[in-house]
């Protein structure tokens with residue numbers, strides 16, 4: 430197997446709280462992503478998705494901090510790099526696309542200037558060559574009439590087009606690793622499909638590794654090579670797409686899938702689970718999902734489950750996974 434582009438090992442991220450123990454937003458998380466691989470990361474609000482993304486980019490907002498573990502990009506330990514080297518790496522070799530493109534764009538600069546500035550900063554390119562490369566990139570993200578849009582300001586763009594410009598900014602230097610953090614969530618369904626198709630094409634063309642964060646498990650079925658489910662800062666299930674959707678085994682994954690499914694087995698599970706899950710506090714010990722889990726046994730509240738491999742590449746963190 431080739432060396433991963435990004436390799437996260439035992440990552441711990443915490444946010445201090447006054448007079449209380451810190452919030453452990455990411456707990457002992459391992460994740461490796463290969464070249465030209467898209468890994469979908471699904472989880473509910475507050476499960477730690479964005480914190481993981483920020484930690485990988487070495488951008489955890491203080492006083493939050495990486496409290497343990499290691500993140501390697503192409504073998505380099507990111508924590509050991511000086512700020513200058515990290516700045517060069519970010520934007521050039523690793524990039525992040527987020528939702529709400531309008532907040533990412535500077536309203537005072539044209540589309541061409543904003544994309545061009547990134548390219549100039551990282552490569553020193555200028556003049557006509559810079560303009561040509563930016564217009565090529567606008568074509569690549571399928572902005573209609575790119576010559577004219579080069580001189581447009583953000584307020585002149587539709588939401589879908591603004592999202593493509595943000596993607597163009599992220600991708601102009603052909604990064605080898607990209608994080609998409611819920612980047613398609615605010616778009617119309619048809620525009621969303623186009624943007625996803627575009628991301629997939631760019632990943633193939635440039636052999637990029639991608640972490641695709643979403644709250645919509647349905648999207649990952651068409652788009653990702655592997656799917657990971659995060660709950661309470663931990664990966665609770667991760668598998669190649671086919672295995673994940675054919676045989677989901679973590680009760681929480683089944684719950685997530687049931688909400689989207691017409692499969693009677695999953696739906697009956699969903700109906701059972703739909704009983705109010707009043708206690709959503711993570712258990713002090715044991716499995717954090719136990720308070721919401723219909724399969725929970727006393728053992729689940731006593732012992733924290735480890736991630737174990739049930740089928741090739743299919744890992745689950747559960748004492749009593751759903752029968753395959």
Ligand SMILES: Nc1ncnc2c1ncn2[C@@H]1O[C@H](COP(=O)(O)OP(=O)(O)OP(=O)(O)O)[C@@H](O)[C@H]1O
Pocket residue numbers: 444452453454472473474475476477478479480481490493644
């Ligand atoms: N800047 C911060 N200060 C304090 N706590 C934070 C901060 N950012 C995140 N957290 C906490 O870390 C945990 C994980 O949050 P995170 O934003 O990573 O979740 P998420 O899965 O990305 O959620 P969403 O889908 O809503 O964006 C939450 O308990 C959250 O309250």
